[in-house]
Amino acid sequence: MALAEPLTPPELPARFSLLLPVYAGDTPERLHRAVESNTVEQTRAPAEVVVVQDGPVPPELDAELERLVRDSPVPVRLVRIPENRGLAHALRTALPSCSYDVVARADADDVAYPRRFELQLPLIEAGADLVGASMHEIGDDEGTPLALRAAPVGAQRILAVSRRRNPISHPTVVLRRSAVERVGGYEDAPMAEDYWLWARMLHAGADVRNVAEPLVGYRVSAGSYERRGGYRVLRAELALQARLRALGHVGFLQWATNVMVRGGYRFVPVRVREAAYRLMVGRRNG
Template sequence: MSEPFSLLLPVWAGDRPDFLAAAFRSSVDAQQRRPDEVVIVRDGPVGADLTACLDELVASSPVPVRMLALERNVGLGPALDAGLDACAHDVVARMDADDVCEPQRFAVQLPIVEAGADLVGSGLIEFADDAAVEVGRRTPPTDPRDIAARARFADPFNHPTVVMRRELVRRVGGYGEFALMEDYHLWAKMLMAGARVANVAEPLVRYRVGAGAYARRGGLGQLRAELGLQRRFKAMGFTTWPQFARNVVVRGGYRLVPEAVRRTAYRRVVAVHR
């Protein structure tokens, strides 16, 4: 039986209106199976151009749009938690304001959720300026056992591609304020709670990789977030001591190597499941 679902799309002052319009149109207007509502979380004040874009999208949308305007920028995790609370439906699909959906995305993913899954992701294609030109690809593990095993070392889901059941997300405490790692932390909590998980290898989202993408994956801020996440995983029993030690050395080291090395390592180890 088909279930209604919400599309959750956060927006902040740094987003570009043209990218947002393309993301919205691809995930709503162009979908073979459209969401039953869109919840846009405006994470703090935005400029006049972005406001005008939001107003136009709301006015022209073929499905109902609910705008949740936060008074200040609270960050991705808390913004998504607020958006989840505002969604009318238990099934919620994620979308970012600068990516592009393939038209079959929800027609592929929703039947898997309706068959019993709590969390479903997919592969994605990376692009730079032109969404039609592929510059990389991330293919996640698809078997639930492989997903669980992969999660002890790397994020097994591409966050912008997921569809999830809000009831379980709420039960484990939502995204929270784990900046830079909030999605990976949430998946770990859901797996420990017995979530039924799946991934579709087919790339259903085109993910925008802007300038400096690999630089942003390194540095002391990312290292601190990484170490904090690994400590949290060990404390909650998600990883063993040997896994913790491996992750601190390998994943922590990844944050400190030169950008060129990080780019190669990401392609070989993180982006594509082998």
């Protein structure tokens, strides 16, 4: 009599790393809050935190980093980069230090809501390569959202939005490191390293999803929308659009539209720029 096939054990819940970059402009208080909200306050916590220090930091921030390594109930590993080289370099350097294929991103001044990973991890476990979410804009008072950045939901919607703007909010992302590495990882793309990575993943057929519920409080300051304008940002935008066209992610007409609309956006008054951006990503889904 033939032996019965052995039962396949159920898939274990994914253990995952939290990857969080820090640089000289961050503060000890907000770093502490970011780590706390992404670990001990989560209904489903990461197994480790990998903090990448992008260049020298002030003594107070360095002391907080040392305290986290020493005292955090979730193990913290610190990757130090001697010189500030920017976000893409920091993430490219630190990603291999993550112990798990599933990696969640967080920024050092944002706040994660308690059910963030409880809602995102099941999608990864179901086969997604990358999962983002909607997020709130917040100021000093994290309990009073200033605006909603609504994420496009559904594969076709995400792909369509990606031809016009970034469809995934970087501080909300949970990803598979192997899927990121298959398309070459984080590459230098001034002010658009995340968008450029998502576009390459989508173009390669990656399973990219969003959770409609806001899962992160994203801190904005008085200068946040000012920094979205000017010639330096325009140059970065034109370089990105050229890359998207060369990749085949956008055609000529979409490229021309993006250059005119997104280029012109860089030179409207700040109040108009803020209103236009919040209308685009907040009041309508895409």
